Amino acid sequence: MSGASRFLAACRRQPVDRPPVWVMRQAGRYLPEYREVRRRAGGFLTMCRTPELAAEVTLQPIRRYGLDAAIIFSDILTPLEPLGIQLEFSPGPHLANPLREPGDLERLTVPEPWSGTGYVEVALRMVRAELPPGVALIGFCGAPWTLATYLVEGGTSKSFSRVKRFAFAHPEAFDRLLDTLADAMAGYLHRQVAAGAQAVQVFDSWVGALAAGDARRWALRPARRLLEALGDLDVPRIYFANGGAHLLHDLADMPCEVLGLDWRVDLGMAARALPRHALQGNLDPGVLMGPPEVIRARTLEMLRSAPGRGYVANLGHGITPDVPVAHLAAFVETVQGFTRG
Amino acid sequence: MSGASRFLAACRRQPVDRPPVWVMRQAGRYLPEYREVRRRAGGFLTMCRTPELAAEVTLQPIRRYGLDAAIIFSDILTPLEPLGIQLEFSPGPHLANPLREPGDLERLTVPEPWSGTGYVEVALRMVRAELPPGVALIGFCGAPWTLATYLVEGGTSKSFSRVKRFAFAHPEAFDRLLDTLADAMAGYLHRQVAAGAQAVQVFDSWVGALAAGDARRWALRPARRLLEALGDLDVPRIYFANGGAHLLHDLADMPCEVLGLDWRVDLGMAARALPRHALQGNLDPGVLMGPPEVIRARTLEMLRSAPGRGYVANLGHGITPDVPVAHLAAFVETVQGFTRG
Numbered sequence: 001m002s003g004a005s006r007f008l009a010a011c012r013r014q015p016v017d018r019p020p021v022w023v024m025r026q027a028g029r030y031l032p033e034y035r036e037v038r039r040r041a042g043g044f045l046t047m048c049r050t051p052e053l054a055a056e057v058t059l060q061p062i063r064r065y066g067l068d069a070a071i072i073f074s075d076i077l078t079p080l081e082p083l084g085i086q087l088e089f090s091p092g093p094h095l096a097n098p099l100r101e102p103g104d105l106e107r108l109t110v111p112e113p114w115s116g117t118g119y120v121e122v123a124l125r126m127v128r129a130e131l132p133p134g135v136a137l138i139g140f141c142g143a144p145w146t147l148a149t150y151l152v153e154g155g156t157s158k159s160f161s162r163v164k165r166f167a168f169a170h171p172e173a174f175d176r177l178l179d180t181l182a183d184a185m186a187g188y189l190h191r192q193v194a195a196g197a198q199a200v201q202v203f204d205s206w207v208g209a210l211a212a213g214d215a216r217r218w219a220l221r222p223a224r225r226l227l228e229a230l231g232d233l234d235v236p237r238i239y240f241a242n243g244g245a246h247l248l249h250d251l252a253d254m255p256c257e258v259l260g261l262d263w264r265v266d267l268g269m270a271a272r273a274l275p276r277h278a279l280q281g282n283l284d285p286g287v288l289m290g291p292p293e294v295i296r297a298r299t300l301e302m303l304r305s306a307p308g309r310g311y312v313a314n315l316g317h318g319i320t321p322d323v324p325v326a327h328l329a330a331f332v333e334t335v336q337g338f339t340r341g
Numbered sequence: 342m343s344g345a346s347r348f349l350a351a352c353r354r355q356p357v358d359r360p361p362v363w364v365m366r367q368a369g370r371y372l373p374e375y376r377e378v379r380r381r382a383g384g385f386l387t388m389c390r391t392p393e394l395a396a397e398v399t400l401q402p403i404r405r406y407g408l409d410a411a412i413i414f415s416d417i418l419t420p421l422e423p424l425g426i427q428l429e430f431s432p433g434p435h436l437a438n439p440l441r442e443p444g445d446l447e448r449l450t451v452p453e454p455w456s457g458t459g460y461v462e463v464a465l466r467m468v469r470a471e472l473p474p475g476v477a478l479i480g481f482c483g484a485p486w487t488l489a490t491y492l493v494e495g496g497t498s499k500s501f502s503r504v505k506r507f508a509f510a511h512p513e514a515f516d517r518l519l520d521t522l523a524d525a526m527a528g529y530l531h532r533q534v535a536a537g538a539q540a541v542q543v544f545d546s547w548v549g550a551l552a553a554g555d556a557r558r559w560a561l562r563p564a565r566r567l568l569e570a571l572g573d574l575d576v577p578r579i580y581f582a583n584g585g586a587h588l589l590h591d592l593a594d595m596p597c598e599v600l601g602l603d604w605r606v607d608l609g610m611a612a613r614a615l616p617r618h619a620l621q622g623n624l625d626p627g628v629l630m631g632p633p634e635v636i637r638a639r640t641l642e643m644l645r646s647a648p649g650r651g652y653v654a655n656l657g658h659g660i661t662p663d664v665p666v667a668h669l670a671a672f673v674e675t676v677q678g679f680t681r682g
Contacts, residue, residue: 159661161630168631211604211625211657246586246605263552264587284552289502290509316552320500 002134003068004198011199011236011257013278013310019303020068021335022138023328024240025318026061027073031325033060044089048078049119055126062135064325065332069136069199072124072192076142076203077150079188082116083108085151098154100162102173110180114187121195128196139197141188143204143239144181144222145215151177160209167218178222186229193233201238201260202226208243208262215247220254227255238280242317248273263316271307278310283331285315288323292330299334308340343475344409345539352540352577352598354619354651360644361409362676363479364669365581366659367402368414372666374401385430389419390460396467403476405666406673410477410540413465413533417483417544418491420529423457424449426492439495441503443514451521455528462536469537480538482529484545484580485522485563486556492518501550508559519563527570534574542579542601543567549584549603556588561595568596579621583658589614604657612648619651624672626656629664633671640675649681 001009007020029035034057041047048054058073077085077093084107086096099105128137142150150156152163167174189200207219219241227237240260241251251259252274259277261270263284270279287298303313313335319328342350348361370376375398382388389395399414418426418434425448427437440446469478483491491497493504508515530541548560560582568578581601582592592600593615600618602611604625611620628639644654654676660669 159663160627161661161663164625164627165630168628168635208605209627212607214625243605246607264549264584266553266587284505284555286501286505286550287509289506294509320502322500322502 003066004134004136007068007136007312008198008236010310010312011238011278013257015309018338019306019311019313019335021313021332022067022069022071023061023319023332024071024315026065026067026071027057028319029321030319030323030328031060031064033064044075044091045078045087048074051119051122051126054119054123055130058123058127059130062131065329066336067135067332069138070127070131071138071140071201072120072127072197074120074123074140076140076147076205078120079117079141079185080147080151082111082114083184093150093155095150095154098162099151099177100166102170105173105177105180108177108180110184110187112187114184114191117188117191121191124192124195124197136198137196138199138201138238139189139192139195140201140203141185141192143202143207143219144178144185144226145207145210145219146203146205147181147185148174148177148218149206149209151181160206167214174218175222178218179225182222182226183229185226189230190233193235197235199236199238200230200233201240202256203240203242204244205240205242207241207247208245212246212250215244216250220247220250224255231255236278240280252276258312260314261316265316266305267302267307268305278312279307280312280314282314282316285317285320285323288315288319288327288331290327292327295327295330296334299331300338303335303338344407345475345477348409348477348653349539349577351651351653352579352619354598356650359679360647360652360654360676362654362673363408363410363412364402364660364673365412365656367406367408367412368398369660370662371660371664371669372401372405374405385416385432386419386428389415392460392463392467395460395464396471399464399468400471403472406670407677408476408673410479411468411472412479412481412542413461413468413538415461415464415481417481417488417546419461420458420482420526421488421492423452423455424525434491434496436491436495440492440518441507443511446514446518446521449518449521451525451528453528455525455532458529458532462532465533465536465538477539478537479540479542479579480530480533480536481542481544482526482533484543484548484560485519485526485567486551486560487545487547488522488526489515489518489559490547490550492522501547508555515559516563519559520566523563523567524570526567530567530571531574534576538576540577540579541571541574542581543597544581544583545585546581546583548582548588549586553587553591556585557591561588561591565596572596577619581621593617599653601655602657606657607646608643608648609646619653620648621653621655623655623657626658626661626664629656629660629668629672631668633668636668636671637675640672641679644676644679
């Protein structure tokens, strides 16, 4: 079974020979060859916007680890630029013109049809041309709520005070913003699939900042709108609900094939709560800081608790820059050698 | 019913006229009178170590809002100094000599009996002397896991890579560190109660960084050791499991009277999972950024979903510096005016 067919079958809850495996942020700073490209590029955004560089770092972890899927190298914030947002990284993201009041929404201009991220499409085509045909290619975007936090806060946040003030003070305008982002990201992902993405992941990185009721209105509702707008595409949709342990039962009717879970959630419990979805995850990236024998033992424990059908092995969050490359190998090889006993 | 008797009765699941209310970080930067004291003091640690200043800011929110309990102003990291740790704030915490390897544990010296935090005890006595007798006084400390993250990371962290590396690579040494911290904090809280604290809260601020199994070993087990060591004290024990939505069922046998919950957890669901504990919490502090009518509506919603007996109203996390003082009044007054219909 090729990696691509294994990955796509698992996403659709069809039988596989062993769980497919890829790793969130697998094209990342823990790889010396990535750091070398980044050093030459000079900046993170330059890497995102230069198809040759984005394609090169997308392919690096495939060469090293023989993963079942590649995920295009990019950032969830770059498609905000075509909306009129000025974006910088220094090193964290900074938006020069955040949205603070309902009137600011008039500044958002959504290209119709979607355009302005041609460099991602070129990079996807370059990756597809070089990638072994047996490896799947994944596209991605940020979920509406997660993008809205950056748009209102102007960067990363600990308390999310500004975006919550906006939402509680101007709920209708905030709903409109979320809908706009859902529609824009639907256009963006359609273009990624046209350029060769065989699956798409929607990252809701900050859904864990919301109480359950607020998450239903501000995160799950617009994410559902986005995922439904992808229903005409014949590719699996993955929704990654980071920090969503309190939302497990609310995820059961998300219109997607796969639910990505962070490491706090017990996989066996999740499988019982979410019988209609394939699951993806969810080893604590911190385990990769431990010795290889611990990594192997914890990976086996995860695999044994995962559902037998409809499961994609992954970390429960992006790999951190301080992980030794041999430690990720211990994780990947344990999945590759796994057969359900 | 006085505030103190209301608060202590609710902690013990005895009948009350209405839910008692206090607010995590109620002595904090959102108050102009606090910022004035801080400006004069020059530094955060100076405020902690100067009993007159610590007592003054402890009393400020009581004067303004008529809360049912005061919590002594201090920081969870100051009792690490008697263990030999060099602590600075600039503005976040920095430990000059963190513990990175098992051999570093030999540098930890725990005073036996506990000593070195006399300024907290003096501040508690000063507060008790000035505080209306009808207001309860709460002492606190950090939980062993949460303190261990600072001891190993050397400050705050996003990924907790260093402390997880220590724990996965040296599990026995890490367990010993956690036990040492549990015993030290038990001594510290005994001194706080001797100085006038009528209840104690143990803050496990970072339990949400751990997968369920790791949380059971590294957070709940040593927290249980600490809470059990307080069993001889005739004061309610509150364990605040921040980010613990995935641990709800594991909290059911914690040896404490009250479980503090963050805002992600549904209070009604928590009450069903935790029938033997009083519950404390858990409005999203972000709601206080919204308009007063939203604050009142959401506070009422919280109060109606809370258990009728054994409930202490609070936020689900510390109040943030950007909250207008009138907005906290809307929260407190809604609780003070609440009668179960």
